[in-house]
Amino acid sequence: MPTLIIDEKEKIIDRHGANPEKILNILIDLQFASPEGYIDQETAQLVADRLHMKETRVYEIISFYAILKDTPQARYTIKVCSSSPCHFSGGTMVMQSLEKALGVKENEATDDNLFMYHGIPCVGACGQGPVIKIKDTVFGNLNPAKIEQLVKDLRDGRYPEL
Numbered sequence: 001m002p003t004l005i006i007d008e009k010e011k012i013i014d015r016h017g018a019n020p021e022k023i024l025n026i027l028i029d030l031q032f033a034s035p036e037g038y039i040d041q042e043t044a045q046l047v048a049d050r051l052h053m054k055e056t057r058v059y060e061i062i063s064f065y066a067i068l069k070d071t072p073q074a075r076y077t078i079k080v081c082s083s084s085p086c087h088f089s090g091g092t093m094v095m096q097s098l099e100k101a102l103g104v105k106e107n108e109a110t111d112d113n114l115f116m117y118h119g120i121p122c123v124g125a126c127g128q129g130p131v132i133k134i135k136d137t138v139f140g141n142l143n144p145a146k147i148e149q150l151v152k153d154l155r156d157g158r159y160p161e162l
C-alpha cells in the first residue's frame, strides 16, 4: 500500500516551521496528503518528535478534532482538487456528482466503508481539470457520467491497484 514517504512528511512539517502552535494545520495537511487519508502511528510519532511534544498529546489533538482521523475511514479515499483552475473547470460539479453517486457528503464515509471524498490543493494536473486523485492515480477531464462510471468500476473492483 503506498504511503507518504518521510521526506514528504518532513516538507509538510517544515512548511509550517515545525511550530507546535501550527500542529492542527500540520496534521490536516499530513492527513490530506496521505494516500489513505488518515494519520498513521509513524506519522504521529514523527510529528511528536519534530514538534518536541509527547505522542499522547498528538493523539489527544487528533481525538479532539473531528476532521482528524487515526484510522482509515474508507477503502477508497477520493481526493477532489479544489484549487482555482480545477474549481473553475467543474470542481463543484465533481463534488455534487460524488455526493449523488455515493449518497454521502464530503468527509463522510459510505455505510459500507468503501468510499469517502474531500477537497485537496492542486495535484499538478491542472491541464486535465477537473481532476480527482485516488492514491497516486489521477483521473482528469471529469464529467458526471465519468464520475458515475468510475464509482461503479471501483465498486466492481476494476482498479485492483488502488
Ligand code: FES
Binding pocket: 081, 082, 083, 084, 085, 086, 087, 122, 123, 124, 125, 126, 127, 129, 131
Ligand atoms: S488546479 Fe487542479 S490539478 Fe492543479
